[in-house]
Amino acid sequence: MPTKSDVRRKMFRIIFEADTSAGKAFDVLLLVLIIASVIIVSLESIVALRRNYLTLFLTMEWVFTILFTIEYILRIYSTPKPLKYVFSFFGIVDLLSIIPTYMSLFIVGSQYLLVVRVLRLLRIARIFKLTRFINEGQVLSSALRASATKILIFIGTVVLLIVIIGSTMYIIEGAASGFTSIPTSIYWTIVTLTTVGYGDIAPQTALGQIVASFVMIMGYGIIAVPTGIVTVEMSRSERQMTPTRVCPNCHQEGHPNNAYFCFNCGYKFDRSA
Numbered sequence: 681m682p683t684k685s686d687v688r689r690k691m692f693r694i695i696f697e698a699d700t701s702a703g704k705a706f707d708v709l710l711l712v713l714i715i716a717s718v719i720i721v722s723l724e725s726i727v728a729l730r731r732n733y734l735t736l737f738l739t740m741e742w743v744f745t746i747l748f749t750i751e752y753i754l755r756i757y758s759t760p761k762p763l764k765y766v767f768s769f770f771g772i773v774d775l776l777s778i779i780p781t782y783m784s785l786f787i788v789g790s791q792y793l794l795v796v797r798v799l800r801l802l803r804i805a806r807i808f809k810l811t812r813f814i815n816e817g818q819v820l821s822s823a824l825r826a827s828a829t830k831i832l833i834f835i836g837t838v839v840l841l842i843v844i845i846g847s848t849m850y851i852i853e854g855a856a857s858g859f860t861s862i863p864t865s866i867y868w869t870i871v872t873l874t875t876v877g878y879g880d881i882a883p884q885t886a887l888g889q890i891v892a893s894f895v896m897i898m899g900y901g902i903i904a905v906p907t908g909i910v911t912v913e914m915s916r917s918e919r920q921m922t923p924t925r926v927c928p929n930c931h932q933e934g935h936p937n938n939a940y941f942c943f944n945c946g947y948k949f950d951r952s953a
Contacts (some may be wrong), residue, residue, distance in 0.1 A: 682936040688757065688760075688872055689950065690759050691754065692758040692759060692760075693756040693759070693930055694695075694706050694935065695754060695755055695758055696755070696758070696928075696931075697757070697926050705891075710751065710800075711744065711801060712743060712867065713747060713748070713799075714797050714798070714800050714801060716744070716799070717741070717744040717748075717794065717797055718794070718795055718797055719738075720740050720741060720744070721741065721794045723737065723796055724737040724741075725937075741781055741888060742781065743780070743792070745781040745794075746776050746778055747779050748774070748797075750780045751774075752774050755774065759928060759931070760929060761928065761929050761931070762927045764807045764929065764930055765931055768931050769927075770789035770800075770931075771931075773796070773799045773800055774800065776793075776796050776931070777794065777796055777797040777799075777800060779793075779795035780794045780796075781794065788890050797874060809865030811928045823911075823929065827906075827912075827952055831906050831908060834905055834906060835906075837946050838873075838902060842866055842869045842873065843866060845869045845873075845891070845895060846862060846867075846868065846869040847862050847865065847866075847885065848865075848870050848891065849865045849868065849869065849891060849892075850862050850865040852883070852885060852887060852888045853865075853883050853884065853888045854885050856884070857881075857882070857883060857884040857885070857888065858880075858882070859883075861879065862893055864881070867881075869895060872892060872895045872896060873896075873898065873899045873902060874899060874903075875896065875899045875900065875903070877896075885926035912920040927942035927945065927947050927949075928947065929942060930942060930944050930945040932945070932946065
């Protein structure tokens with residue numbers, strides 16, 4: 681007869697991993713429920729539909745929330761290290777995906793925050809063993825971390841440039857052309873430099889138009905700089921195959937199915953599972 685420990689271990693494999701048919705079926709069902717719940721929340725925001733089907737929408741939202749609450753409790757119960765899961769990225773996302781419905785009992789409209797459930801779809805790559813996409817995501821993540829300092833310095837330089845150009849345009853154009861203050865002029869500079877160009881404020885003087893033209897051209901070059909920085913870092917990142925096995929102790933993914941120990945915390949895997 682299976683012991684309590686055996687049941688929890690089997691439950692862990694089904695809920696947290698996707699290398700078994702039962703685990704994959706569980707996660708696919710979960711994804712379907714997540715997508716359906718997000719669609720329901722989105723439809724409820726449409727006034728005409730909310731007026732006619734509010735009771736149905738509220739009922740379905742509570743059904744989904746109760747199911748996700750049960751799933752969250754089972755995740756905590758099945759893992760050997762509950763706190764590791766609770767404070768992990770997916771643990772926090774799972775919790776945030778159920779809190780808004782309960783908050784709606786006290787704060788009207790908070791149920792629309794349920795769209796945070798779409799973050800749970802990040803599991804889809806692991807579920808369907810799309811390791812190539814997992815690898816690409818890890819490469820991008822590593823590249824962003826490696827280039828963070830360079831990008832921050834670049835953004836800081838751009839901010840200083842925006843303040844200088846905005847102040848200059850305020851002096852050149854003035855309130856008559858819509859540049860009523862330095863903050864307003866800075867807003868125009870940001871819109872122009874990012875090539876968005878709303879057109880709500882435009883320079884009228886010849887000098888102002890010359891500066892605006894310079895800012896527009898400069899915008900194309902500025903957009904290219906952070907892209908180049910990240911691209912260089914991505915080319916340096918190593919690409920490794922990432923299996924879907926999860927460590928029960930620290931919830932670190934990426935262990936080969938034949939691994940004996942977790943590379944993150946040293947936990948010894950149960951090879952008989």
